[in-house]
Amino acid sequence: MPVQKVTREEILKRSMEIFHRQGFHQTSMSDLAKACGLLKGSFYYHFKSKDELMLAVLETVHSYYQRKVFSIAYTDTLAPKERFVQLFEKQEPLLTENLAGCLFGNLTLETISTKVEFKTTLQAFFSDFTNALTAVFVCSHHPEIAKELAVQSVMEIEGALLMMRLYDDKQLLNNCFERILSRL
Secondary structure (H helix, E strand, O other), rough: OOOOOOOOHHHHHHHHHHHHHHHOOOOOHHHHOOOOOEEEEEEHHOOEEEEHHHHHHHHHHHHHHHHHHHHHHHHHOOHHHHHHHHHHHHHHHHHHHHHHHHHHHHHHHHHHHOOOOHHHHHHHHHHHHHHHHHHHHHOOOOHHHHHHHHHHHHHHEEEEEEEEHHHHHHHHHHHHHHHHHHHH
């Protein structure tokens, strides 16, 4: 196989797709190198370990969510329901493609007991997710209630994604969306 020149961004994108589909533990450095068109040895030039790569992937995806998804929750020109609808519509394809679910939720379940170095990054993502939903709920609820509803909603979304994957049923996520929307 001819070796291709790939950018760091391409490596992160392709690696994210593999991690999302196969999980962290089921993905080998050989899988990642092959997906990126690199020799395994060349892959280590870019990332010293699979853990380092996973952290870079998480930071990249988290940054995307901050800029393109969570930011919608803070758009004062939109009504709260419209904020939530747009927030959901922006992330729904990322969550339901191949019924893969949430990369952060999947990784939390898979690695929380074995890879403590991921914990801070995973917590940061879920804190930002909760804060974004709090910003939506606070428009129609007392701040303490808004925070409770946001925490409950994040947990409900992650549970719906888990069940969606288990039963191959996207409707479970849509039902969750409708329940959360009714709270606004």
